[in-house]
Amino acid sequence: MSISNNDLRVRFAPSPTGALHIGGARTALYNWLAARHAGGAFILRIEDTDLERSTTENVAQILDALRWLGLDWDEGPISQVGRAENHAVALEKLLESGAAYRDSATADDVKAWKAEHGNDRGYRGSPSTDGTGAVRLRVPDEGDTVVEDLIRGEIRFPNRSYDDFVIARGDGSVLYNFAVAVDDAEMDITEVIRGDDHLSNTPKQLMVLEALGHPAPRYAHVPLLHGPDGKKLSKRHGAASVQELRAAGYLPEAVRNYVALLGWGPGDDENLLSTEELVKRFRPEDVGTSSAVFDEQKLRWMNGRYMREMDLDRYVAVVAGHLASDPLARTASGEVIAADDERLRAVCEIAQEKAQTVNEVWPLIRFVFNEPIEDEKAWRKVMKGRAGEALAAARKAIAGIDADGFTVEAVEAALTPLPEQLEIGAGKVYQPIRVAITGTNISPGIFESVSVLGREQTLARIDTALARLAAAEPTA
């Protein structure tokens, strides 16, 4: 039985050292799904304690990516640096209790110590006499620290293999494993859902919590995403960032659906799951244990499904928004195509079933707003043999249609008899028309395309094509 748990509090805590890539997006999504599933809270915290690498631009980019993905947060964004006071208090507490101490040992000192005491033995230091140095937490030699992971079960880490690790720099600024533990506890986080790369850090955070007397949250470590080369996913793996996915023309709902399936399945063989269904069915404990590889081809397929199933109003809005941001998507006179342009709606309707991504739409609809594109290859392939004859016949047939009734049906009725009349294949008639009006050999259905283009434009373009053919033809 699944009961709602309003007390569930999860967080997504990215460090702003770069754009949000698909791996981070998945972690964010899983947290968001867990929160929405339980009716709990999704909190956003920015892990910016690394002043060297954290930038406000990156923070802005991450927020932008989350908004685009539709992952709204209930609290935050909270800057970890902004919580420095809390960290300082907690640090002081540990220093006073003796759970932590200042140690002036350098990295080389630690290395030397290990060389002497054995490789599987964590460094153990001693308080510096002058009260300077980094702050280290005392780690016992005996026993294990046990992580009860929601996904992997009980994992034991021998304490002796951990160093007395540094929790604050010499200047008192705290380090990641300390800040995270303090923040998760003080922000009443109940479930920490994060990447696998933090699994080995968890014992450290547990030790901090223990020393502070805080109860520990529950943990769920999801496997990392890898690139096609098997390596940990990074910027080098193509369209890895959320912004790049958006620019590539993917829909947020498709990305949510696809990314959710990377490491998790609904239990049956469903692939297409609306966000609503994801919320209903997602449970962090059902996430798999092995790393997954991002496969853009499947995302493309899935995105195509969403593109085709979208209702027309939204489709037009999405396409218009995308065209506005694409400097190449302009009318012949260089204007942006308005979202309420009648022709846009008409041509979107006939092109909708053909595009897998939003940015595949423009090439299909361009002919309505601009001159035929130059595609010599298409021209050579199609404008040969009896193409001129077919075009001339098509011109005549189209000219015969009343301008007021230039519907798809009328165009179809006018053009359908042609192949038989001319005794040539249908493609030999339709392809030349297609190239004449669009410039290329890929377009929506020919009757629809002609109808949307309109009588005058169609005739004019066929005339232009005919003229070019005549000019090329040495008088026989």
Add this chain to the structure above:
RNA sequence: GGCCCCGUGGUGCAACGGUUAGCACGCCAGGUUUUCAACCUGGAAACGCGGGUUCGACUCCCGCCGGGGCUACCA
């Protein structure tokens, strides 16, 4: 090196101590078609290796191999 995690077709997900190891993407072939896309049909393609446990292991145990993570006064 040490500690830890992981290992089903090319990719993602599934199953189960006993099935012809299932679904999806991709791929190949055929069909449909005015192009492309979509769509329909068919096909190739997997339990990393070796030992056990068991009447029987992809499934349980051990070893190995392979991949990954952590091992910072990074996060």
